[in-house]
Amino acid sequence: MPASRACSVQTPVYGVAMSLAESPLQRPPNLGLVRHDWTRAEVRALFELPFPELMFEAQRVHRLHFDPAEVQISTLMSIKTGGCPEDCAYCPQSAKYHTGVKAEKLMSLDAVLADARAAKAAGASRFCMGAAWREPKDRDLEQVCAMVAGVRALGLETCATLGMLTPAQAGRLKASGLDYYNHNLDTSPEYYGAIITTRTYTNRLDTLAAVRAAGIAVCCGGIVGMGEGVEDRAGLIAALASLPVHPESVPINLLVRVEGTPLSTGDRKAEPIDPLEFVRTIAVARIAMPKSVVRLSAGREDMSEETQALCFLAGANSIFYGPKLLTTKNPGRDRDRALMDKLGLKPMRT
Numbered sequence: 043m044p045a046s047r048a049c050s051v052q053t054p055v056y057g058v059a060m061s062l063a064e065s066p067l068q069r070p071p072n073l074g075l076v077r078h079d080w081t082r083a084e085v086r087a088l089f090e091l092p093f094p095e096l097m098f099e100a101q102r103v104h105r106l107h108f109d110p111a112e113v114q115i116s117t118l119m120s121i122k123t124g125g126c127p128e129d130c131a132y133c134p135q136s137a138k139y140h141t142g143v144k145a146e147k148l149m150s151l152d153a154v155l156a157d158a159r160a161a162k163a164a165g166a167s168r169f170c171m172g173a174a175w176r177e178p179k180d181r182d183l184e185q186v187c188a189m190v191a192g193v194r195a196l197g198l199e200t201c202a203t204l205g206m207l208t209p210a211q212a213g214r215l216k217a218s219g220l221d222y223y224n225h226n227l228d229t230s231p232e233y234y235g236a237i238i239t240t241r242t243y244t245n246r247l248d249t250l251a252a253v254r255a256a257g258i259a260v261c262c263g264g265i266v267g268m269g270e271g272v273e274d275r276a277g278l279i280a281a282l283a284s285l286p287v288h289p290e291s292v293p294i295n296l297l298v299r300v301e302g303t304p305l306s307t308g309d310r311k312a313e314p315i316d317p318l319e320f321v322r323t324i325a326v327a328r329i330a331m332p333k334s335v336v337r338l339s340a341g342r343e344d345m346s347e348e349t350q351a352l353c354f355l356a357g358a359n360s361i362f363y364g365p366k367l368l369t370t371k372n373p374g375r376d377r378d379r380a381l382m383d384k385l386g387l388k389p390m391r392t
């Protein structure tokens with residue numbers, strides 16, 4: 043061994059886990075390889091690691107597959123807002139709750155393309171169109187397909203999140219040029235029923251299978267801070283990492299608590315989660331799905347710069363950029379540019 047590697051205070055060579063090598067902790071085998079057989083217990087054990095060990099492993103895995111200074115930039119647009127028949131307890135767009143979000147019609151093609159042009163000019167590489175539907179009707183899908191084709195023609199990657207899809211609908215979206223489809227598992231299979239009753243976990247897995255079979259890249263993650271336990275956060279990551287192919291994109295959302303939703307008040311009120319537990323969830327997602335782009339998704343508006351910086355250190359490498367998510371606030375572009383400059387982060391090359 044060259045002299046420079048013999049001493050434990052030298053700059054580490056990536057892939058050589060110096061502190062773990064000297065620690066009594068056993069590193070699970072094959073960290074950094076893509077595996078589909080993650081057990082809940084293994085994922086749970088990652089959550090239990092001392093914070094420095096977890097962060098070290100997450101960074102090691104991150105650097106095996108990504109440039110840690112690069113962040114993928116997406117912009118989100120609500121193309122059909124509010125009035126949704128589903129009862130997702132976190133969602134301001136459900137017609138079942140009084141949140142002040144007004145139901146609107148599907149936007150026009152021109153309005154969507156104008157927004158997409160602005161997003162591109164501001165530096166986004168992907169444009170994600172969200173609709174508050176349980177599932178798209180075929181005539182709505184026709185219009186969304188035209189939007190997808192138009193956005194793609196602008197030179198942006200395309201993403202849509204429209205609710206449940208049949209295989210035929212997924213095929214039509216693929217044919218129109220859809221690159222990514224977002225459909226989240228949201229939480230663990232066990233906690234899911236406490237959050238949504240109008241569709242099942244299996245419904246979600248079926249949509250994900252239809253998207254995958256159509257050849258569209260999968261964007262699938264969940265929400266943290268809905269009153270779930272660490273067991274559920276581990277269950278979510280284990281479910282995502284056990285999919286036959288890992289999602290190419292994994293959004294980890296921090297609950298945006300919106301007044302009027304069941305999680306905002308009363309006996310179902312979700313208490314805010316410790317920011318470090320959110321960081322841990324990002325780190326565990328990074329380790330369990332080494333090649334996936336992990337998005338530090340909703341919830342950044344009220345997040346400190348320090349917490350966001352820790353999320354990037356934990357392996358997050360994507361954000362939504364622009365002052366609005368679907369119906370709630372996201373940091374303004376100036377604020378995000380300043381943070382990225384301060385941290386030396388740059389847009390991911392596509």
Ligand code: SAM
Pocket residue numbers: 132133134172173174175176203204205206224225226228264265295296297298299300340368
């Ligand atoms: N209606 C479609 C569906 O549910 O699949 C697409 C839009 S829906 C708003 C997309 C995702 O946004 C949800 O699955 C959920 O994970 C996330 N989301 C919605 N409201 C949220 C909130 N208040 N805080 C954090 N994430 C939220």
Ligand code: DTB
Pocket residue numbers: 118134135172203224226263264293294295298339340367368369370371
């Ligand atoms: C995802 O995982 N998060 C985004 C996107 N997919 C569609 C949505 C966040 C929504 C936050 C609440 C709102 O703005 O309405």
Ligand code: SF4
Pocket residue numbers: 126127128129130133134135136173174175176205
């Ligand atoms: Fe509807 Fe989607 Fe909101 Fe659920 S998350 S209420 S399906 S818009």
